[in-house]
Amino acid sequence: MSHTIKHLIIGGLIIMTISVPTAATANEDDLKLTIVNPKNLYDPSPNGYSTAVIVPRQGRLAYISGQGGQDSTGALSPDFAVQVKQAYANLRTALDALGARPDQVAKLTVFVVDHDMSKLEVLTRNVKDMFGEALPAQTLIPVPKLAIDPMLFEVEAVVILD
Numbered sequence: 063m064s065h066t067i068k069h070l071i072i073g074g075l076i077i078m079t080i081s082v083p084t085a086a087t088a089n090e091d092d093l094k095l096t097i098v099n100p101k102n103l104y105d106p107s108p109n110g111y112s113t114a115v116i117v118p119r120q121g122r123l124a125y126i127s128g129q130g131g132q133d134s135t136g137a138l139s140p141d142f143a144v145q146v147k148q149a150y151a152n153l154r155t156a157l158d159a160l161g162a163r164p165d166q167v168a169k170l171t172v173f174v175v176d177h178d179m180s181k182l183e184v185l186t187r188n189v190k191d192m193f194g195e196a197l198p199a200q201t202l203i204p205v206p207k208l209a210i211d212p213m214l215f216e217v218e219a220v221v222i223l224d
Contacts (some may be wrong), residue, residue, distance in 0.1 A: 096118075097112045098115070100111065110186040110187075110197060110200065111198065113221040114199055115198055117168050118222065122223040123218075124160050124223055125221075126160075128207075128216040130213045131145025132145065149216065162222075165194075166222050167198045169187070169194065170200040170221055172215065173205050174204055175214045175215070178203035181189070185202070
């Protein structure tokens with residue numbers, strides 16, 4: 063296994079190619095995500111997510127492992143809001159490493175330790191700050207704890223690559 067592939071796997075970035083025709087070249091419009099918020103369902107966009115996102119047939123997917131609120135030294139603030147902000151900054155760094163933008167994120171899964179309704183405003187603000195109108199599909203999973211005891215938040219992503 064090459065050093066680069068080993069580093070990507072260990073670092074938590076896995077890229078999967080799906081249904082990429084060899085004889086056809088996709089144009090930029092063919093690689094855009096399609097956001098679907100059916101009119102007969104509750105509009106989730108004020109809460110920072112979309113009901114569904116369609117990934118184009120010509121795309122390659124990248125899966126970004128859960129990003130926590132550790133800073134570059136590995137330190138974690140005890141403050142939930144600080145951890146969430148740092149986790150999204152870490153997600154942005156992972157996107158940059160892939161050459162991807164936030165509008166290429168199709169799906170987020172967030173894990174919140176001891177979730178309660180007071181944390182939703184922090185979560186919504188950070189998602190809207192990062193994604194603007196291109197809100198990915200998202201699932202929030204309340205958990206009793208994460209991999210490291212001081213971790214309060216983690217976010218993982220599925221990304222469509224150009």
